Amino acid sequence: MSQLLQQKNQRLIVKLSTAIVLMFGFGFALVPLYDVFCQVTGLNGRSIVKASEQSMTIDTTRTVRLQLMTSVAPGMSWEFTPEVNYIDVHPGENKVVQFKARNLSNRLIVGQAVPSVSPGLGANYLNKTECFCFKQQQLNAGEQTTMGLVFFISGDIPKDINTLTLSYTLFDVTEQKTDSADTEHMDSEHMDSEHMDSEHMDSAHTGSGHAGSVHAGI
């Protein structure tokens, strides 16, 4: 093989190898790209995971039904249920719903709830001003708690979306318990779980199953 050909071959090999390394990197780059893409477009039912600003105007001409679903990751012995199966709200109106969680096991378990909204295109119109899913939940053996979600639905939600389904899946993160939840941009007062819990206890009573209108107090 001539010297010249060998040099040509080597240059081409270097170029092709660079392409291969870049494509390997591209495979991993798809992960953040996908996150950004979903965040911007609200695709895939990924709802916003940080607290939203409260809304101003209430559109009483429309009613949107929010269905609530919960599931617990396999192998995690928690009971996790919404107090109501659905709630009807006007766009712009603040509402509180409660979820009950109970640790059925005999050890401390830390849980992380991951929300998903269906239809995916409606995800960006469901705004949470306060949510237990913003942070991890820690329950001792047999302990029980009520966790609250404060939300409103944007006034500009498309006319053809009349029902949103909000589904929470609770995962066991005891082993990889990190402080990552704390890095979410939140007001410190919202982080205070005792504060949240007590307030939600109140609202659960006053709301009598329909998680009433105590949002003014938050």
Added chain:
Amino acid sequence: MENTTLQDHSEGNSDQHNSSHHQPAKGIMRWILTTNHKDIGTLYLCFSFLMFLVGGAMAMVIRAELYQPGLQIVEPNFFNQMTTVHGLIMVFGAVMPAFTGLANWLIPMMIGAPDMALPRMNNWSFWILPMAFTILLSSLFMEGGGPNFGWTFYAPLSTTYSPDSTALFVFAIHIMGISSILGAINVVVTIINMRAPGMTYMKMPLFVWTWLITAFLLIAVMPVLAATVTMVLTDKYFGTSFFAAAGGGDPVLFQHIFWFFGHPEVYIMILPSFGIISAIIPAFSRKKLFGYSSMVYATASIAVLSFTVWAHHMFTTGMPVAAELFFMYCTMLISVPTGVKVFNWVATMWRGSLTFETPMLFAIAFIVLFTIGGFSGLMLAITPADFQYHDTYFVVAHFHYVLVTGAIFSIMAAAYYWLPKWTGHMYDERLGKIHFWCSLISVNVLFFPMHFLGLAGMPRRVPDYALQFADFNQLVSLGGFAFGLSQLIFLVVLVKCVRGGDKAPAKPWEGAEGLEWDMPSPAPYHSHTTPPEIK
């Protein structure tokens, strides 16, 4: 010199002054140490045939279990391992190495090069393959079983719920990927730098063109597959959360990354077929190929479009209508260049003086049956219809039509077409025809009723099914057993042809074109040591 076999040739050369590495060594070391493109091509082809039989045996297990409703022969978990490993072996062990083997044998001969550009790397890219498949197959015997999550290894099936042996699966895929990438680099460098003087790009045979484009596809997407399996590995064993919702990941992301690799992969497995068919159809029609340059451009546009259609595998994951329409139209657009190709092949046959030797029979069957697979692909591309077809036997019928009667039929056509050049003997034409007709009939009994099963709602990847599907499944299984047995005829043809038979002339096919037919049969161990003259 003209009519000598490989052995005669090496003996004839041994008295000459050539240094020893110019002749094939004796015994097993010849094959382990070889850097000769013809030896490596042979290794690839033999290995892929072996894998074809192993993967086929797994398909027999699957069809035996599905012969009747209920569970008779295997446990559901073992059934899942069979569907998974059958898919992996057929894709990575049978079809892809067979094409690489053909590339090794034919590309240097077709472009007038003495060998592949990187012979030592060539040796490696073959010899890591048996290791990869040893690892993959050994995982079947591990505690907890082998991979059982489908060849597409969707998360969380391959992460949270996968058997402990998943690391072996991941490493096997890594090694197969490295092998493919090395092979692809070799093909690109060979074609770009080693063409004989005067062999311009637009004079290259279409098999070389399609392989060049395939090699670029491999370089673009095999690293993405490597990234995917790496993420699966770290998700399962090292606590990362690429695909785990609990840690902020997303299982749907897996499908996007996988199919970004997976759809170009589909074309990796069919583009070289287009090249083979474009060689065989003109040879037995005794006419020039109709529309050579449109074939080249069609192949290139299929390759480019293949990067814009991946999400048509995911219509039911919940996408906005705009995205579904985009992927639907892009997918349908691919049928335009594909249609150009089918048109050109048919136009080549038009008013040709056709003869129907075995390679031609397989090539014509390819055109008809691949087109059927293409049409069912168009049906699947229609987003609203796909919601019904998704994950049913309709999909199974579709991709077996394009892969078995498409890719594998073309490989068989290629084997019959070039066997005289490789072995120096004519194969047994009568047996070849028997092999063809048995395969043709059984493959349609095997796969055609699957369309109806799918439309009636039978899901894929199930070891048991509802009673109303029983009759068709019995028919499908019988077709499957017949197709499996038919391939043993092929084995007999191959063995007979390697061991002896009528002496093959340099150009056994009257209408064949290309530099490989100018050299004696069998092709000498070293060919084109001085560049040939290109007309």
